[in-house]
Amino acid sequence: MLKTNYQTPMAFSSSTSVLFLVLISAMLSSFIFPSAANLYQHIDLTWGDGRAKILNNGDLLTLSLDKASGSGFKSKNEYLFGKIDMQLKLVPENSAGTVTAYYLSSQGPTHDEIDFEFLGNLSGDPYILHTNVFSQGKGNREQQFYLWFDPTADFHTYSILWNPQRIIFSVDGTPIREFKNSESIGVPYPKNQPMRIYSSLWNADDWATRGGLVKTDWTQAPFTASYRNFNANACTWTSGASSCTSNSPSSTASSSSGWLTEELDSTNQGRLKWVQKNYMIYNYCTDTKRFPQGLPPECAST
Numbered sequence: 001m002l003k004t005n006y007q008t009p010m011a012f013s014s015s016t017s018v019l020f021l022v023l024i025s026a027m028l029s030s031f032i033f034p035s036a037a038n039l040y041q042h043i044d045l046t047w048g049d050g051r052a053k054i055l056n057n058g059d060l061l062t063l064s065l066d067k068a069s070g071s072g073f074k075s076k077n078e079y080l081f082g083k084i085d086m087q088l089k090l091v092p093e094n095s096a097g098t099v100t101a102y103y104l105s106s107q108g109p110t111h112d113e114i115d116f117e118f119l120g121n122l123s124g125d126p127y128i129l130h131t132n133v134f135s136q137g138k139g140n141r142e143q144q145f146y147l148w149f150d151p152t153a154d155f156h157t158y159s160i161l162w163n164p165q166r167i168i169f170s171v172d173g174t175p176i177r178e179f180k181n182s183e184s185i186g187v188p189y190p191k192n193q194p195m196r197i198y199s200s201l202w203n204a205d206d207w208a209t210r211g212g213l214v215k216t217d218w219t220q221a222p223f224t225a226s227y228r229n230f231n232a233n234a235c236t237w238t239s240g241a242s243s244c245t246s247n248s249p250s251s252t253a254s255s256s257s258g259w260l261t262e263e264l265d266s267t268n269q270g271r272l273k274w275v276q277k278n279y280m281i282y283n284y285c286t287d288t289k290r291f292p293q294g295l296p297p298e299c300a301s302t
């Protein structure tokens with residue numbers, strides 16, 4: 001069908017055929033790349049007075065930070081469960097003192113939150129990937145990692161799988177952290193509050209690099225982080241209803257919602273162990289000094 005359409009523009013006047021070609025290519029790209037989301041459609045630039053930019057027709061987003069301000073964006077949609085991927089390329093060279101945060105969060109004092117935070121460093125020194133999970137306003141569940149590649153040299157995919165049973169953080173498809181639903185032992189789990197994606201690049205040189213010892217070198221400003229290939233395979237939340245509650249027969253093809261029950265198979269459990277053994281530099285679940293009354297209950301099951 002598309003093939004025959006391609007043969008017809010010759011018959012039209014040139015302006016009509018240009019319009020026609022534009023339409024066809026828009027259709028084609030939505031068939032072939034259903035997930036290569038246009039950032040204009042999904043993202044709102046929220047702060048930084050022009051320091052956040054969507055470029056290349058919606059394919060690329062950049063955040064920048066200088067002495068006067070950082071910048072940030074958020075997703076237009078709210079989600080209640082999803083598998084959300086984005087590619088990030090972090091601030092290159094001397095990024096000490098800067099933090100690039102990329103996270104899901106709901107609103108309010110008892111909010112839920114699932115965080116990736118990238119703590120910058122001097123040229124050649126490793127970034128720290130900091131993660132945390134908040135449920136009903138309570139966090140204190142940090143795990144930190146070094147990466148097995150230079151996150152400033154190229155784009156890499158950072159993913160959050162969030163379903164009713166578990167939260168899995170992944171980097172280039174390799175799971176680095178799993179937070180399981182432990183409601184059965186009394187630990188609140190994020191599952192009732194829709195969340196938005198947020199990201200920001202800001203100055204945190206009071207704590208970010210070597211605990212605040214290394215300060216931001218403003219002669220290197222502006223600092224820039226880049227984003228592309230946003231993909232939310234998710235239940236969107238609109239006016240109190242989830243796109244995944246299938247009262248209407250047309251909603252949610254089951255074939256595309258496998259993530260709703262996804263878990264780590266044995267291969268991925270092995271990869272998670274590999275990361276935790278070789279790249280994890282902090283785990284709240286082993287910090288007995290910090291929790292003298294006993295480790296948080298969910299630590300028993302992970």
Ligand SMILES: *[C@@H]1O[C@H](CO)[C@@H](O)[C@H](O)[C@H]1NC(C)=O
Pocket residue numbers: 119120121122125126127128208209210211
């Ligand atoms: C920065 O590099 C130092 C020295 O290698 C390292 O100890 C530290 O963990 C690195 N990352 C951050 C964010 O401080």
